[in-house]
Amino acid sequence: MKLTDLTITQAHQGLKKKEFSAIELCKAYLDRIKERDKEIFAFLTINTKKALSQAKKIDDLILQKREIPQLAGIPVAIKDNILVEDLKCTAGSKILGNYIAPYDATVIKKLKEKAAVILGKTNLDEFAMGSSTENSAFGATRNPHDLIRVPGGSSGGSAAAVAANECVYALGSDTGGSIRLPASFCGVVGLKPTYGAVSRYGLIAFASSLDQIGPITKTAQDCKTVFEAIKGKDGLDSTSIETPKIKNLKFKIENLRIGIPKEYFVKGIEPEVEKVIKAAIKKYEEMGARIEEVSLPHTEYANPAYYIISPSEASANLSRYDGIKYGYSTKEAKDLMEIYLKSKGEGFGQEVRRRIMLGTYSLSSGYYEAYYLRAQKVRTLVKEDFKKVFEKVDVLLTPVSPVLPFKIGEKIDDPLSMYLVDVYTVSINLAGLPALSLPCGKAGHLPVGLQIIGKPFEENKILEIGEIFEKTCQR
Numbered sequence: 001m002k003l004t005d006l007t008i009t010q011a012h013q014g015l016k017k018k019e020f021s022a023i024e025l026c027k028a029y030l031d032r033i034k035e036r037d038k039e040i041f042a043f044l045t046i047n048t049k050k051a052l053s054q055a056k057k058i059d060d061l062i063l064q065k066r067e068i069p070q071l072a073g074i075p076v077a078i079k080d081n082i083l084v085e086d087l088k089c090t091a092g093s094k095i096l097g098n099y100i101a102p103y104d105a106t107v108i109k110k111l112k113e114k115a116a117v118i119l120g121k122t123n124l125d126e127f128a129m130g131s132s133t134e135n136s137a138f139g140a141t142r143n144p145h146d147l148i149r150v151p152g153g154s155s156g157g158s159a160a161a162v163a164a165n166e167c168v169y170a171l172g173s174d175t176g177g178s179i180r181l182p183a184s185f186c187g188v189v190g191l192k193p194t195y196g197a198v199s200r201y202g203l204i205a206f207a208s209s210l211d212q213i214g215p216i217t218k219t220a221q222d223c224k225t226v227f228e229a230i231k232g233k234d235g236l237d238s239t240s241i242e243t244p245k246i247k248n249l250k251f252k253i254e255n256l257r258i259g260i261p262k263e264y265f266v267k268g269i270e271p272e273v274e275k276v277i278k279a280a281i282k283k284y285e286e287m288g289a290r291i292e293e294v295s296l297p298h299t300e301y302a303n304p305a306y307y308i309i310s311p312s313e314a315s316a317n318l319s320r321y322d323g324i325k326y327g328y329s330t331k332e333a334k335d336l337m338e339i340y341l342k343s344k345g346e347g348f349g350q351e352v353r354r355r356i357m358l359g360t361y362s363l364s365s366g367y368y369e370a371y372y373l374r375a376q377k378v379r380t381l382v383k384e385d386f387k388k389v390f391e392k393v394d395v396l397l398t399p400v401s402p403v404l405p406f407k408i409g410e411k412i413d414d415p416l417s418m419y420l421v422d423v424y425t426v427s428i429n430l431a432g433l434p435a436l437s438l439p440c441g442k443a444g445h446l447p448v449g450l451q452i453i454g455k456p457f458e459e460n461k462i463l464e465i466g467e468i469f470e471k472t473c474q475r
């Protein structure tokens, strides 16, 4: 097996048994990036020197026969909206094109404590707004399974890097599907944790009541390892809380009640996607799980509510990029107001400007009640839908996306059709639930992701349900 094919578990074993060194592992990935990333464009920054010196430290520990943590020496890629001290953090935007992170995000601090080797920072839709990674100010990332297609977004760089074996695992962020959609499009595993399970400190804010950082990996087991490493209460994010330790749950699949929301299988879903998803559901049924149709009646309102709430929060969060405090500043302006206006106008891309306008509009006096407040009421109804079905079933199975990875350029001029790609993912963020995107088959050469939605803080369970599928069914 090639070093660049390894999972976290395999790489850890290999390091411990001295089958290869951390330096060899790191070099194999840096070479792979050099060779493959010309086509894929998953990386915005490559951290060659520091990655190698970190790997050297791990080798020294191993030489001293010291016990090493599971993630020690394992090369990871980080979405470029998560701060890594002394590395550029652009959020895919010209406005932060030269911004160097002055400190580590909490998740990075945690990974560094486990001696992770950070390979670099990955491409994303500007400020994580998008579903295709085409909204990056630095160019589009390509899907490793088909270079003329998008990798999904907004964590497209992270998912493509894992799928192209340019790193062992990656971190992404998910506000309305940005971990799960690219994981699905690239045929890798992605976890959006329960809101609050992972600290958001050091994540460049998009919509703070929805944003969560999570792992993108090759297997559900790896996903468990990374989630365990990054989760937990953090004094620097008051919405974070401590959650149960990841352990082997050993539940019986025969006792598992799986709900299939009927609203997720209506018009709009591509027949090839539906076929692969239904076959995956059937596999769980054959393994003995009880399958039951359920209803989430407010599903159709989730997407419109998301596209009011998230831009509203974004318009507030992005007001800090004023051309004065930090980031891009316009070259010529006659007064302060012109600095603000020109810096934002020149620094933000089209989609970001659209979201700021949408958000400012829905929050403005006279429209607030009609848009923002109503969307918040819908959010409560969506949340209650899930609460009710979770009284009857343990988990829900749905597609991640109604469509297969589409072609680069296909939807970029039609924002509404781009927003519709998120119909199956945004309600999970509105409700704050955990959900896994698991590769469950292919339509032709294109991967399809199964979404496993769990009760709050039951990441452990959905990850094990994913593992059962991986073990039983060939990928």
Ligand code: GLN
Pocket: 128, 129, 130, 131, 153, 154, 173, 174, 175, 176, 177, 178, 179, 206, 310, 422
């Ligand atoms: N595609 C969604 C959007 O554009 C979700 C993005 C995300 O989760 N960051 O808002």
